[in-house]
Amino acid sequence: MPTSSKQLPTLALVLHAHLPLVRHPELESSLEEAWLFEALVECYLPLLALTTRLQQRRSTVRFTLVLSPTLVSMLRDKYLQGRFYDYLDQLQALCRRVLRRQRLTPRQRRLLGWHLRRLRLARRRFSAIDGDLAGAWSRLAAGGRVELMTTAITHAYLPLCQASVVRAQLAAGREMHRLVFGSLPAGVWLPECGLDDHVMDILHRLGVGHTVAESHGLLLGVPRPPCGVFAPIRPFAELAVFGRDPAVSRQVWSTRKGYPGHGEYLEFHRDLAGEIAPDLLGSFALPGGDHRPTGIRLRRITGCTEQKRLYRPEQARLVAAGHARHFVGLCRRRLARLQSLLPSPVIVAPYDAELFGHWWHEGPLFLEQAFMEGEHQGAFRFDTLAGYLERWPPHFHSRPSPSSWGQGGYHHTWLNENNDWLLPRLRDAADRVRRAAGVAGIHTRQRRLLRQAACELALAQSSDWAFMLNSSSSAAYARQRLEDHLTAVTKLCLQVEGRQRRRGNLLDQRKAQWGFMPAAVADLFLQELTERTYRPEPAAATTATERCRENP
Amino acid sequence: MKKKITMNDLLQLGRAWGLQRVSRLRKSELGRELAKALRSRTVKELTELARRLGLGGLSKARKDELVATLARSLRALAGPVTSRASKLQRAVVKKADKLRRQVTARPKPRRGRTPGKTRRKRRGTTEEIPAVTAGELEVVPREPLWLYCWWELHPAAAAKLAKPGAVPLLRVVRLEEGQAGGHTVAQVELPLHARSWHLRVDQAGARYQALLGSKDSRGRFHALLKSVVVSTPAAVPSSATSNTVLAPSGQAGRQATTPGHPTPTDSEVLQQLSAPGLDETGTSLSLPTSRG
Numbered sequence: 001m002p003t004s005s006k007q008l009p010t011l012a013l014v015l016h017a018h019l020p021l022v023r024h025p026e027l028e029s030s031l032e033e034a035w036l037f038e039a040l041v042e043c044y045l046p047l048l049a050l051t052t053r054l055q056q057r058r059s060t061v062r063f064t065l066v067l068s069p070t071l072v073s074m075l076r077d078k079y080l081q082g083r084f085y086d087y088l089d090q091l092q093a094l095c096r097r098v099l100r101r102q103r104l105t106p107r108q109r110r111l112l113g114w115h116l117r118r119l120r121l122a123r124r125r126f127s128a129i130d131g132d133l134a135g136a137w138s139r140l141a142a143g144g145r146v147e148l149m150t151t152a153i154t155h156a157y158l159p160l161c162q163a164s165v166v167r168a169q170l171a172a173g174r175e176m177h178r179l180v181f182g183s184l185p186a187g188v189w190l191p192e193c194g195l196d197d198h199v200m201d202i203l204h205r206l207g208v209g210h211t212v213a214e215s216h217g218l219l220l221g222v223p224r225p226p227c228g229v230f231a232p233i234r235p236f237a238e239l240a241v242f243g244r245d246p247a248v249s250r251q252v253w254s255t256r257k258g259y260p261g262h263g264e265y266l267e268f269h270r271d272l273a274g275e276i277a278p279d280l281l282g283s284f285a286l287p288g289g290d291h292r293p294t295g296i297r298l299r300r301i302t303g304c305t306e307q308k309r310l311y312r313p314e315q316a317r318l319v320a321a322g323h324a325r326h327f328v329g330l331c332r333r334r335l336a337r338l339q340s341l342l343p344s345p346v347i348v349a350p351y352d353a354e355l356f357g358h359w360w361h362e363g364p365l366f367l368e369q370a371f372m373e374g375e376h377q378g379a380f381r382f383d384t385l386a387g388y389l390e391r392w393p394p395h396f397h398s399r400p401s402p403s404s405w406g407q408g409g410y411h412h413t414w415l416n417e418n419n420d421w422l423l424p425r426l427r428d429a430a431d432r433v434r435r436a437a438g439v440a441g442i443h444t445r446q447r448r449l450l451r452q453a454a455c456e457l458a459l460a461q462s463s464d465w466a467f468m469l470n471s472s473s474s475a476a477y478a479r480q481r482l483e484d485h486l487t488a489v490t491k492l493c494l495q496v497e498g499r500q501r502r503r504g505n506l507l508d509q510r511k512a513q514w515g516f517m518p519a520a521v522a523d524l525f526l527q528e529l530t531e532r533t534y535r536p537e538p539a540a541a542t543t544a545t546e547r548c549r550e551n552p
Numbered sequence: 553m554k555k556k557i558t559m560n561d562l563l564q565l566g567r568a569w570g571l572q573r574v575s576r577l578r579k580s581e582l583g584r585e586l587a588k589a590l591r592s593r594t595v596k597e598l599t600e601l602a603r604r605l606g607l608g609g610l611s612k613a614r615k616d617e618l619v620a621t622l623a624r625s626l627r628a629l630a631g632p633v634t635s636r637a638s639k640l641q642r643a644v645v646k647k648a649d650k651l652r653r654q655v656t657a658r659p660k661p662r663r664g665r666t667p668g669k670t671r672r673k674r675r676g677t678t679e680e681i682p683a684v685t686a687g688e689l690e691v692v693p694r695e696p697l698w699l700y701c702w703w704e705l706h707p708a709a710a711a712k713l714a715k716p717g718a719v720p721l722l723r724v725v726r727l728e729e730g731q732a733g734g735h736t737v738a739q740v741e742l743p744l745h746a747r748s749w750h751l752r753v754d755q756a757g758a759r760y761q762a763l764l765g766s767k768d769s770r771g772r773f774h775a776l777l778k779s780v781v782v783s784t785p786a787a788v789p790s791s792a793t794s795n796t797v798l799a800p801s802g803q804a805g806r807q808a809t810t811p812g813h814p815t816p817t818d819s820e821v822l823q824q825l826s827a828p829g830l831d832e833t834g835t836s837l838s839l840p841t842s843r844g
Contacts, residue, residue: 223792226819228826234798341818394799402785410695424702
């Protein structure tokens with residue numbers, strides 16, 4: 001029965017792009033810096049190209065993209081942009097070296113040639129936008145193709161933070177978005193979909209329009225929402241909370257039943273570095289005979305076996321197209337059933353953006369095919385969260401229940417025996433910064449010290465460290481970063497309070513490496529942290545804002 | 553003649569007497585802590601201390617005399633409170649005492665009620681109101697049936713927990729609406745070095761409070777610290793269904809685009825579609841095992 005496009009049911013795809021802030025100019029090459037570079041080659045640049053193609057085709061498809069402030073900061077960082085070109089050089093040199101010196105079968109040679117073309121394409125795309133990925137997304141957002149959302153300034157897991165920290169994290173994240181993209185975002189992504197009552201209240205007070213919660217956050221809401229997760233709820237008149245649809249999400253997320261586990265897809269865990277002679281590794285070799293992952297993979301998943309066969313890009317492309325058709329069919333049938341029960345159903349499908357391309361190499365292909373297929377069938381529309389609310393503003397009142405999309409659905413991933421030591425230390429560090437900000441008669445240098453302390457505190461609060469400590473992947477790096485930032489908070493605060501003499505150029509060193517927040521954002525962070533008792537100098541703040549627009 | 557007692561002497565003594573975190577205390581603070589602990593020492597130990605401090609004429613003194621003289625001597629050693637930390641400590645103690653007075657202040661009797669009744673009611677409460685100066689006890693709900701508690705104890709409070717015969721105890725009580733006190737739902741005997749604990753509770757969607765204290769030889773619990781009250785998330789859907797529709801200001805008039813009220817049957821179907829893990833009784837949600 002659907003006729004006009006307004007009456008079509010909605011599929012709202014939400015891609016959440018986030019990486020912790022990592023920059024190590026002091027190291028010749030850093031394993032962790034490569035997280036960004038791998039994501040750029042495999043995910044961010046293909047997604048940008050896909051969206052640009054949608055715009056060129058005048059497609060009606062729209063989706064929501066969350067760019068975390070730490071990721072935006074890294075994307076705009078000239079130093080990291082330079083290092084990305086070095087990374088591409090190293091990879092291309094490695095491929096050429098292997099082609100020249102390793103004995104390979106013709107199919108292996110063809111696969112390496114395919115990787116080389118992929119790397120060249122990434123370089124061309126990156127150069128075409130002058131390295132400014134954030135600017136490119138901003139232009140696409142202005143064209144209405146994509147809705148940009150932000151999140152907490154360093155992606156802190158909010159339900160475990162004190163109210164003042166939640167306010168500081170969210171307010172600073174939104175301010176950073178405003179400085180970079182020109183306007184405050186209507187929606188805010190809650191890190192790890194983590195919410196509880198005080199997070200809801202703070203979102204409302206900050207004037208946030210909408211956010212996304214895990215499905216049981218809505219289903220256990222009080223009072224019970226009659227539309228399940230297929231319509232947002234409104235805990236307050238101005239704030240809408242969307243719920244994730246578990247069935248559609250599982251189709252992509254699940255490693256066993258989901259699409260990414262198909263045997264034709266590229267095997268993520270078989271790196272080229274493990275298949276070639278050690279003397280060919282060059283800069284990818286590590287002391288002790290170990291190696292860094294190269295991101296070049298030649299094998300396909302094949303099945304539950306250690307004997308992995310060679311990857312076949314064309315077959316993988318066909319499988320991805322088949323999966324896209326299945327996905328669109330599933331959504332169409334589900335939405336058709338929902339439309340017989342509700343006039344305005346919406347399926348919200350949030351995913352980590354890095355899934356599409358990094359963890360699941362064929363993800364961007366799948367997305368593009370799904371967009372084209374969905375548009376062609378015309379049974380539903382791909383829309384943004386803001387677009388849906390624009391068409392359907394009123395919704396049932398309900399207060400979501402505390403929840404997250406982590407293991408078990410609550411806070412266990414970020415608070416368990418592996419990482420619980422973190423919580424008291426983070427609260428102590430926040431208290432320390434609050435005390436330092438309360439020192440009377442602060443002069444300019446003390447303000448600079450405080451801003452840097454705010455950066456260090458925010459970085460320590462990132463949810464990524466607790467996640468890594470829990471999963472034991474990169475746990476040593478997480479521990480080292482935490483100790484580093486917490487020590488810096490102590491030293492900087494002691495200098496503010498005049499209890500430690502100025503030693504060397506600690507402030508300049510830390511600011512050069514970790515001073516990712518512009519002065520205006522750091523001031524706002526401090527104000528919210530101290531419940532508005534800290535007052536930045538208005539003149540200094542304005543100047544800093546202007547300076548940030550030019551060169552954050 | 554009085555001997556000059558060094559920090560090292562005091563540290564040795566503090567450790568020998570089982571005081572907590574002696575190495576973190578200043579000389580003055582350590583002197584005061586030792587003075588407080590005198591009563592629990594034997595006469596032999598006190599006489600030995602008097603000898604080391606160079607206090608003569610106490611070899612045949614009674615314990616009361618020994619304690620009084622040694623306490624004077626140790627407090628004199630501590631000197632007046634002048635350091636920044638001590639000033640801060642004094643300010644904290646003063647503020648905390650004020651707060652405590654406010655908390656424990658007897659409420660003004662309401663008209664028509666005799667003061668005697670108020671007193672009887674106060675006598676009836678079982679939990680001793682802990683001193684707010686003892687430290688901090690924090691608690692966060694981790695899951696519907698799990699709480700995480702951590703605490704920071706001031707040295708004097710830590711010493712109380714470490715007293716011979718005392719058993720450090722962490723207790724969680726569930727608070728019911730309209731009822732004084734609460735039911736103890738979890739209790740754990742703590743090792744002295746413990747600073748945090750994960751505790752399982754008995755009900756989701758309930759209000760809890762944690763208490764940290766010690767159990768004496770008669771099995772009585774003495775609370776030292778009390779947390780704020782926290783609520784754990786519910787594990788079953790609410791019995792009430794929402795029928796209020798909200799819209800942002802300026803768009804409230806767009807009634808043509810309301811989501812519509814699904815019938816109770818339709819609503820049930822929507823709930824089932826939303827949560828495929830909902831069991832037959834509709835009361836238990838199967839939560840995601842992970843996001844990936």
